[in-house]
Amino acid sequence: MSELETTPHVRSVVGVSGSPTRPSRTTALIAEVAETYATILGATATIIELAPLLGQLGQGPFRSDIGPDARAALEVVEQADLIVVGSPAYRATYTGLFKLFFDHVGQYALIDKPIVLTATGGSDRHALLVEHQMRPLFGFFQSLTLPLGIFASENDFVDYRVASDELRSRIDLTVRRTLPLLAAHRQLDARAEAATPEFARPDAF
Template identity: 40%
Template sequence: MSNNLIVGFSGNITRPSSTRAFVESVTEALARKVGRQHVVFDIEDLGSSLAAARSVAGLAPEARNVIRTIVEADALVIGSPTYKGSYTGLFKHVIDLLDPADLRGKPIVLTATGGGDRHSLVVEHQLRPLFAFFEAFVAPTAIYASGRDFIDGTVSPVILGRVNQAITEASLLIGAQPISAAVAAE
């Protein structure tokens, strides 16, 4: 069931955040390409109930609404700052609250930011396997950007090329995703 919404979720825990800004720009570009609305969330949007939550039911109502919006999205743009070679712990905690079926078949674009090239495989070694567990449709092109990839607040041409490739792939996944209720009911 389509809600005509592309959702970005960033694992940053501070604002302002280059990771959130990057996720926002990719989310907006994808939404524009597929003619949908978009919204972006980060860890801060889940509030203080996140740390003690053992399930989605343990979250405050506002945080449950964020999770519901993520689960019901037509597609996701996921991003995390790289911390010690992986995604952040609170980002993983949010993902751990989801039911394994929540993201099944959902198109996802993976992004990550970090301080240097030595963290560039975080998208392939950490994020991609995580969302494979959920049986999501992860776009083949993932995007990692380091501080040097941002020039005066915009991404370098190399990163922009990867963003455009990932958006093209995700738009194909979004277009192929919906199976009508009539077909599913047969």
Template identity: 35%
Template sequence: MKLVVVSAGLSVPSSTRLLGDRLAAAASAGGGVEVQVVELRDLAVEIAHNLTTGFPGPALDAALSAVAGADGLIVVTPVFSASYSGLFKSFFDVLDRDALAGKPVLVAATGGSARHSLVLEHAMRPLFAYLRAVVVPTGVYAASEDWGAEGLAERIGRAAGELAALMGGAAAGAGRGEGVAVRVGEFEVVPFAEQLAALRAP
């Protein structure tokens, strides 16, 4: 299985990238997962050109293909003005609108204050729901004071476990040419096609 991390961190080193790396390590701990990282800071110029011309450059095209071909995504953004960064949003604006349909996605964000933690629910989750992705129940927000404090490692482990479970279910369904229901903690994620078939059944 292939897991792609999309990091919108701007600095080097970046706490956004660090959070993405920790989530990826936890999600791939069981083995059998290839991890690829897409650093949006390196694609900023090509993203801007794509928005104005409609055509991606070579590096952006490779990144878009990697995201579209992934079995699961971890998407991480720094918080600017109480929302995801413009660079983060611009990347998903140029992605094909059907590329994330049915794809498991773990949303995460970093910020200077815990006051911005609701960005996961009021900005990121609606964005990926609109793109028809399957967003894992647990999102991860890391404020400056969270690094090294209790609780972050537990949230990372829980979210990564949910993503790994969904990726495994999606891969099993793909092997049979269909979706399968996956239990994630207290939740059961049932593919839309299966729900629709149940409604149509006599």
């Protein structure tokens, strides 16, 4: 089967960087991954940095309380066809900013949404952040977390840009190995949508 036959119809790839700083290695990693997907899929890549949205996200406990830019970012993520998420490791988990943003995402907005998990850290000892912290979070959202996560350490960057050929190879491998999964997911999702009564669909609640 050719790559063309296994390429899903994806219009938008959205990256979400949970780094509280700019510039950011996490943002650089997410941009590299999102743009690689977008290039192969013929999609548009959009990168959302949460650092500038911190003040708006902290304006209140409810989505109606937060600022307009933060609400717009949430809507972009919820409408994306494919999401690349990432956070730097901080105290053995993702940042509070990352969690705060996804606390405002609609509970049913990411059901079956393909999610690519990435993370960065000072050394490889933080690599399990992807599996032990990030994957369970998106399990709550009932998202389709793709099986190959991507972790990068400080040594993979120069001047906040991806500089490691080994990391680029892992990104390329992750992207290409998930294309058939994305294609199968889109086909199954379309069939399930057609066969599911309207009252039983998640957005009916």
